[in-house]
Amino acid sequence: MNTQNLSEDISVKMSEAATPAMAVGNRGATTRIVGVVALAYAVSVFVQNALFGVTGAPSYGDPLGVVLTYHAENRGALAVTSGLEAVNMVLLLLFVTALHGLVQRRGGAGADWSRLAVAAGATLSALFALTIATHIAVVLAADGLSEPTPAFELMWQLHAATFALSLPALGATFLGAALATHASGLTRPWQRLLGVAGGSLLILAGPGNLAIADGSPLVLVGALGLATWLVWFVATGLRLIRG
Numbered sequence: 001m002n003t004q005n006l007s008e009d010i011s012v013k014m015s016e017a018a019t020p021a022m023a024v025g026n027r028g029a030t031t032r033i034v035g036v037v038a039l040a041y042a043v044s045v046f047v048q049n050a051l052f053g054v055t056g057a058p059s060y061g062d063p064l065g066v067v068l069t070y071h072a073e074n075r076g077a078l079a080v081t082s083g084l085e086a087v088n089m090v091l092l093l094l095f096v097t098a099l100h101g102l103v104q105r106r107g108g109a110g111a112d113w114s115r116l117a118v119a120a121g122a123t124l125s126a127l128f129a130l131t132i133a134t135h136i137a138v139v140l141a142a143d144g145l146s147e148p149t150p151a152f153e154l155m156w157q158l159h160a161a162t163f164a165l166s167l168p169a170l171g172a173t174f175l176g177a178a179l180a181t182h183a184s185g186l187t188r189p190w191q192r193l194l195g196v197a198g199g200s201l202l203i204l205a206g207p208g209n210l211a212i213a214d215g216s217p218l219v220l221v222g223a224l225g226l227a228t229w230l231v232w233f234v235a236t237g238l239r240l241i242r243g
């Protein structure tokens with residue numbers, strides 16, 4: 001009887017000792033998964049923007065004839081960029097949601113910032129979905145047109161407007177994610193500074209959305225913020241994978 005009780009006590013103690021180790025192991029695996037998602041998102045966005053650059057995508061200030069010619073001649077490449085946007089949307093939502101859970105499991109420091117990242121990330125995904133949907137409409141409309149029509153011009157303007165409005169949402173997502181990861185001890189101080197600087201650039205570009213949609217060079221401020229966002233994603237993804 002005493003031997004049985006002793007065996008049960010040992011089993012209970014071993015189970016209690018193993019539980020924290022399992023929790024740490026699960027948390028480590030989750031951290032690495034979030035890191036992989038971050039890297040995948042950064043690569044997807046980079047490839048998407050590289051395709052726009054290689055094919056010579058027009059700016060919002062270019063004549064409509066140039067816009068029409070570009071979309072009519074690059075339908076294949078634009079089909080790839082549209083497909084990548086669907087991938088980006090899923091990866092971004094996975095990242096901000098998993099990050100919020102990770103922050104909470106690490107004690108909750110930075111949870112308010114991770115909530116901001118989730119809310120802003122959902123808003124950003126919706127705006128990017130509208131941006132790419134209008135871009136798809138532009139590509140489809142360009143097929144068979146010999147010259148721009150009022151409907152074509154309106155769709156292009158709507159595409160430009162939704163892109164411009166997405167910049168402050170991107171900035172808020174960036175700011176929330178960078179501050180949340182730093183507060184929970186997941187990233188280095190320089191990554192927080194990168195997030196604050198890049199996120200602020202994107203948010204500051206937001207009020208100039210009308211000018212950006214009309215082809216203003218102010219879009220370069222948003223482009224710099226986007227580049228900073230990708231650098232942060234790569235650095236953060238690598239750090240999370242390394243644990």
